[in-house]
Amino acid sequence: MSSTIYIRMKSKIQAKRNQTLYLSDVAYISGHEEWKEKLKDVELYRIKGTDRNIVILDVFRVIYTLHQLYKELELQAIGPNQTIVTIPTNKKQPSLILVCVIWMLLFIGAAMAIMNFHYDVSMEEVQQRLHFLLTGEEEEHPLWIQIPYSLGLGLGMILFFNHLFKKRINEEPSPLEVEMHKYQQDLDQYIVYHENHITKDSDPNDSSSN
Structure with a gap:
């Protein structure tokens, strides 16, 4: 089944250490409901302990990952090209x-x-x-x-x-x-x-x- 899916990357999100980021976490998905249900749980990236407090997810990587899983899918990217993932650190209360x-x-x-x-x-x-x-x-x-x-x-x-x-x-x-x-x-x-x-x-x- 061929279909067109539109993806708009979110500008900025927050994530925790060792958290797995799925497509629904970093992008808005528009298209056929059946495809939306399949794509929203596609794993894109896992926050590693070696990552700094900022990670960038590029739409090119998202499209590449989705095409590896669903080659028949037609993807259209709109909006921002990257999602900025911020990883909060434990900060002490100010004196x-x-x-x-x-x-x-x-x-x-x-x-x-x-x-x-x-x-x-x-x-x-x-x-x-x-x-x-x-x-x-x-x-x-x-x-x-x-x-x-x-x-x-x-x-x-x-x-x-x-x-x-x-x-x-x-x-x-x-x-x-x-x-x-x-x-x-x-x-x-x-x-x-x-x-x-x-x-x-x-x-x-x-x-x-x-």
């Missing part, structure tokens, strides 16, 4: 003291950056001038402007990052999340290019279960 020290450094650094920016643009003089234009009086500390401005600055940062602690304000991604997403995409591309030891160092004729 509370270290977390507090880093938090204090970030807090002080952010406060210094804001204060230096305000000093560079003469924000205090601008607020004093604004008070004079609105009231006609000289005031060294126009608190009715400075206090709302300070509160608005903090509120603006919350709206900018779209988070209040762990609570998301709305469904739109923040600029920081967009930049992190771009960074993750660049990182994945780098990993695929430099860490693809499956396609560079492995012979497709080798058994995938070794």
Whole structure:
């Protein structure tokens, strides 16, 4: 029975040491239901103890393995060409003291950056001038402007990052999340290019279960 099966590799998955990866783990399968049931349990790779924390599975190897088992099958690959398999390592819980020290450094650094920016643009003089234009009086500390401005600055940062602690304000991604997403995409591309030891160092004729 000849049939066409469409395969779309997943971008990234997680696996454990010594875990066996099947086709359904690393790819989405579309086609005749009978073929889908046969193919989803095809063994592609077993995570070895010698593997590092990242393994790349290439669609070429997937197609080669499937053709070795089902030569009459017509395969069409769409989407990503590789699946990045990450193998988590057991990490120790961070020290509370270290977390507090880093938090204090970030807090002080952010406060210094804001204060230096305000000093560079003469924000205090601008607020004093604004008070004079609105009231006609000289005031060294126009608190009715400075206090709302300070509160608005903090509120603006919350709206900018779209988070209040762990609570998301709305469904739109923040600029920081967009930049992190771009960074993750660049990182994945780098990993695929430099860490693809499956396609560079492995012979497709080798058994995938070794």
